[in-house]
Amino acid sequence: MFELKIRADVLREVVELTSCIVEEIKLSIKKEGLYVRAVDPSHVAMIEMKLSKNAFEEYKATDQDIGMDLGKLRDLLKLVRPEEMVSWRSDEKKNKIILEIGNLRRSMSPVDLGGMTDPKVPDLTLPGKVTVDINEIRKGIRAAESISDHIAFLMTQADFKMEAEGDTEKMELVLTKENGITEITSPGTLRSLYPLDYLTTMFKAINAPTVTIHLANDYPTRIEFQVAGGAGEGAFLLAPRIENV
């Protein structure tokens, strides 16, 4: 059983973030909040997210897992103003999920959990860590898009750099504590290359002023961010592209 009430814009944020990774998602509804963990079909990216029950206007739930079709949720949220309240509950007798927004009511079958794997979040040792203005990262990603399919993240003790290279051109965005960086820790120089298409989608979905990027050499990155204005937290994991040396 669950009976939740949540602002439309918060639900939309959850839907946008998880849609970066999968089209159908397993939500773990627990007494203290909502948990999500999913890996994308090509096993390049993962999302991990907790949404405290404080992110909801009303929250009554017994522990359970439920499968949701994110596209159907997104369609519904298009009809609604950001500040409208969405009531979201299960009708266990009919095996339906009910969503109500004002006088509009939509019911849908939960997605079968059988086909959904429960990915193990790998235990990564990432010695570099930078907290940085999200708009600077977005600028770097967009500047790289017309040049390459990949972007390099580089970190030293003093700066965080994004780099992309094409056949005859190159871009570089250098961030320091003067512009964009709040905090940085690195044992030395670190560098990894990541696919741009994933980063583009992820940084469109993240709705927080800063992100914390964890980095190592030629290794996955972990990008942490707040969800729902601080009532939740999320992280994307993204596999590197290993360059041929």
Add this chain to the structure above:
Amino acid sequence: MFELKIRADVLREVVELTSCIVEEIKLSIKKEGLYVRAVDPSHVAMIEMKLSKNAFEEYKATDQDIGMDLGKLRDLLKLVRPEEMVSWRSDEKKNKIILEIGNLRRSMSPVDLGGMTDPKVPDLTLPGKVTVDINEIRKGIRAAESISDHIAFLMTQADFKMEAEGDTEKMELVLTKENGITEITSPGTLRSLYPLDYLTTMFKAINAPTVTIHLANDYPTRIEFQVAGGAGEGAFLLAPRIENV
């Protein structure tokens, strides 16, 4: 002979409404105003409209029918601000229609009336009648679009309901006097199913705060609305889809 002057936004409203049904239209210009009646090529929908001469800034006309290409009018109106005045007249010697907006002048041949039928508006007995906020109807239509190609209109003595059903999901919008309904009369429960694509187009074109929907069981609906802020009135007729029982 006719010599009319009309605000661009009023003419645009007439063009948008009639474009829901046909691409070329026969306008009946009478001494007291403009009359339109047209049926769509697949005979699923009809429009009936009167625009009093009060909707015009200037109105001089002898009784006549004239064929207009709505796409050409729409192209012209894209160039103009809503409050600009369109002068619209016939040049009978050259068999042309002249449209002038400020210093811009466009002439076009009238469309041959030979191919245009003069549809008879069927005399429908529709016992249910509801006057309702147009934005609520629009919301119901949009909510149904991702689920089905059809939407059901249901009426009781107390409420008006819109319903659509997909394979595993369902939507329902219930309107009462508390939300959206101004007036409702029904002999009991009525229900008919209508094609969504027509309704989507029609409700985009209607420019009035409320509509009055007339309903019966598995029967056409008649949707009445004001045109030009009350200087005219229109109605769409839409055939039901009869469900196999």
Add this chain to the structure above:
Amino acid sequence: MFELKIRADVLREVVELTSCIVEEIKLSIKKEGLYVRAVDPSHVAMIEMKLSKNAFEEYKATDQDIGMDLGKLRDLLKLVRPEEMVSWRSDEKKNKIILEIGNLRRSMSPVDLGGMTDPKVPDLTLPGKVTVDINEIRKGIRAAESISDHIAFLMTQADFKMEAEGDTEKMELVLTKENGITEITSPGTLRSLYPLDYLTTMFKAINAPTVTIHLANDYPTRIEFQVAGGAGEGAFLLAPRIENV
């Protein structure tokens, strides 16, 4: 060697104007400013432009020609706010062009000048000349677009007219000193027909309140305009379409 600093919106204006004609351009950087002259691949249109060094915030240059890929510049400018400053210089050792906007740095190879011709601007005798509100010309162009691929420019001693004709329709925009014309000189009636697609693109790119159009009978037109709010000047030349008589 060159080392320039220019507002992003001024650079964008230059890029938009030259992109009407070519995708890769030869810029002649001189001590007193920037010069451009290019002909489009089908030899229908030309651009000629000078941008005084006053259009730049900083300007240090020795005389030289350099080839730029306009698409790459346009991509970069999408990332930037209009008022941001672009630093633009050559790195001669590495044979690169460097563009820097704040902390973002992009380098690219110059385009090989070998394939670029240096078009001779024809010496045209155009007896008619009208200075006219650019928005009136834009309105005429848009009104013609749904009717024809060509538009006629006509000039008398008193007015400037734009005309287009389709199979069954016609448009006409008449400009006089009452509406749109600042100055007009013509020896009599002049008329030439021009391709609309070129004009549409050109008049989207021009960023000046008025243009001066030079005209003759069945002959190229020369359209002059200010660039960078007066710190530069440009002209498009456009070949006529000669009608079969």
